Amino acid sequence: MRFTLGIIAIAGLSACSPAIPDSGAGVGFEDYSEYQRKKAEREAALAGSALPPADAVSSEPLSATDRADNSGNPNDPETIAAEARAALDAAGSTSGDGPLQASPSNPPPAILNSAGISEENDFDVVGAERSIEEDAARIASNRAQYQVIQPEAIGSRPGSTGPNIVAYALQSEHPMGTQVYRRAGLNKASKFERNCAQYPSPDQAQLDFLKRGGPERDRLGLDPDGDGYACGWDPRPFRRAVSG
Numbered sequence: 001m002r003f004t005l006g007i008i009a010i011a012g013l014s015a016c017s018p019a020i021p022d023s024g025a026g027v028g029f030e031d032y033s034e035y036q037r038k039k040a041e042r043e044a045a046l047a048g049s050a051l052p053p054a055d056a057v058s059s060e061p062l063s064a065t066d067r068a069d070n071s072g073n074p075n076d077p078e079t080i081a082a083e084a085r086a087a088l089d090a091a092g093s094t095s096g097d098g099p100l101q102a103s104p105s106n107p108p109p110a111i112l113n114s115a116g117i118s119e120e121n122d123f124d125v126v127g128a129e130r131s132i133e134e135d136a137a138r139i140a141s142n143r144a145q146y147q148v149i150q151p152e153a154i155g156s157r158p159g160s161t162g163p164n165i166v167a168y169a170l171q172s173e174h175p176m177g178t179q180v181y182r183r184a185g186l187n188k189a190s191k192f193e194r195n196c197a198q199y200p201s202p203d204q205a206q207l208d209f210l211k212r213g214g215p216e217r218d219r220l221g222l223d224p225d226g227d228g229y230a231c232g233w234d235p236r237p238f239r240r241a242v243s244g
Contacts, residue, residue, distance in 0.1 A: 163207060163211055165206050165210070168206075169235030169239060172235060174227065175227075179226040180215070180227060181215050181216060181226040182226060183223070183225070185221065191224075195220045196222060196230075196232075202230070202234070208222075208230075214228070215229075
């Protein structure tokens with residue numbers, strides 16, 4: 001009795017439960033393929049372009065060598081040459097000028113070299129462009145445009161601006177290392193090295209040497225050998241510039 005009542009209860013619960021939909025139909029759609037079609041149409045509409053009708057699209061793959069008229073072999077050399085000639089003829093008829101027919105009697109125009117320099121030094125090129133008389137007239141015209149700028153005198157330096165190492169180099173005539181001025185003192189070598197290291201160049205050292213009373217006086221020891229040239233300064237480049 002209890003077993004019979006259990007079977008009846010289970011049967012009643014099965015009758016009350018909702019039916020499970022078919023997996024092929026999908027949730028809320030007639031079938032999955034219909035859902036995909038409608039989804040594609042909606043996306044195409046949002047993108048601003050409509051899909052072509054299904055019967056207008058062919059399922060056959062395209063071939064890169066197919067011809068519209070199915071005549072001839074598209075990979076044949078004669079076919080390719082014919083198509084190239086037809087394209088050139090069409091381009092010539094459109095622009096009004098046919099393809100360039102170069103030959104020994106019809107050479108191409110002269111082209112400048114890679115540097116962009118004219119062929120003025122090539123007699124054949126210049127002779128083809130103009131006659132000797134025209135070339136002479138052009139040369140005369142260019143010469144007439146020349147402007148000769150006359151040099152002007154250099155002005156004198158106003159007033160006294162202090163010692164001038166160029167003038168000093170030209171006034172002195174004795175070579176380097178020749179003692180002309182008397183020097184006395186101790187530790188002249190160490191003093192010379194220490195003080196000369198303070199100047200960025202021998203020219204600066206010589207200028208300061210002259211400002212401090214050199215070459216007669218040398219309190220900093222810049223000229224220990226007494227030749228009048230401080231910190232190894234060399235007057236010869238200035239002398240050569242004038243004599244050369």
